[in-house]
Amino acid sequence: MPELQRLHAGHAPAVLAFERANRAYFAASVSDRGDDFFDRFADRYDALLAEQEAGVCAFHVLVAEDGSVLGRFNLVGIEDRTAELGYRVAQHVAGRGVATSTVRELCRLAAHRYGLRTLRAAAAHRNVASRRVLVKAGFVPVGPADPARLGGKPGTWYRRDLMNDRPSGTSTGQAPDRPAPGS
Ligand SMILES: CC(C)(COP(=O)(O)OP(=O)(O)OC[C@H]1O[C@@H](n2cnc3c(N)ncnc32)[C@H](O)[C@@H]1OP(=O)(O)O)[C@@H](O)C(=O)NCCC(=O)NCCS
Numbered sequence: 001m002p003e004l005q006r007l008h009a010g011h012a013p014a015v016l017a018f019e020r021a022n023r024a025y026f027a028a029s030v031s032d033r034g035d036d037f038f039d040r041f042a043d044r045y046d047a048l049l050a051e052q053e054a055g056v057c058a059f060h061v062l063v064a065e066d067g068s069v070l071g072r073f074n075l076v077g078i079e080d081r082t083a084e085l086g087y088r089v090a091q092h093v094a095g096r097g098v099a100t101s102t103v104r105e106l107c108r109l110a111a112h113r114y115g116l117r118t119l120r121a122a123a124a125h126r127n128v129a130s131r132r133v134l135v136k137a138g139f140v141p142v143g144p145a146d147p148a149r150l151g152g153k154p155g156t157w158y159r160r161d162l163m164n165d166r167p168s169g170t171s172t173g174q175a176p177d178r179p180a181p182g183s
Contacts, residue, residue, distance in 0.1 A: 002062050002070055002098075003062070004062050004063075004109070005061055005063050006058065006059070006060055009049060011061050014063070016045075017069070018061075018072070019033065021091075022091050026088055029127050029129070030088070030151065056078055056079075057075060057078060058074070058083070058114055060072070060073045060106065062089075062098070062102050070090050070093050070098060071088060071090060071098060071102060072086075073086075073087045075116070075119070078114070078116070081115060081117040085103070087099055087102070089102075099129075099133045100133050100137060107119065107160060107162060107165055111162040111163075111167075112166070112167055115166075117162055118159060118162060119159070120158065120160075122157050122158070123145075123150075123155050123156060124150045124154065125153065125156065131156070134158045137160070139158035140160070141157070142159045144156060
């Protein structure tokens with residue numbers, strides 16, 4: 001069964017294979033990462049791990065039994081117990097509910113492991129699949145998103161309250177299971 005894992009150095013080859021195999025598929029919905037991302041992948045990957053180590057971001061990969069990456073699910077800009085959610089799922093498993101179920105799982109993780117209270121996500125109007133994923137995972141639209149954030153496309157910000165996902169006894173705002181940076 002696929003497992004959602006916090007990103008670590010050992011995932012690098014599988015993440016690169018995932019990004020390469022699905023580059024055209026992703027670029028049809030979101031901005032392409034650009035040649036530089038692939039040409040300087042090792043440097044970029046190290047930079048991501050450094051950001052994660054600093055506690056600004058928390059990156060996750062959905063790993064299949066054979067070790068391949070089926071999806072990436074990220075929390076970025078962590079501040080004041082809120083973060084922005086981003087995700088992408090491999091074309092060969094599209095339309096099977098992978099994104100929906102994993103975003104739901106990440107919401108629970110965001111509350112329990114990282115002690116977050118809210119998540120936000122921006123989706124272009126034309127990205128119907130992404131908007132469906134957000135709505136099915138409990139996000140609600142809260143206002144227009146700057147097209148500059150969405151490759152020039154108009155879109156919407158969505159928000160999800162995580163208070164009901166938090167373990168009981170943490171309503172005072174104490175992070176229940178916050179890992180030390182880099183754990
Ligand atoms: C968006 C994305 C993550 C969805 O992944 P997925 O695993 O295929 O999503 P799910 O199977 O969980 O759910 C997709 C939902 O969108 C619907 N959907 C998919 N494509 C659609 C389309 N072109 N038009 C309308 N609905 C569509 C599906 O029917 C499903 O809804 P349903 O359960 O009500 O039928 C994936 O397409 C992707 O990685 N896209 C490129 C990156 C991206 O857009 N990321 C989001 C940035 S905001």
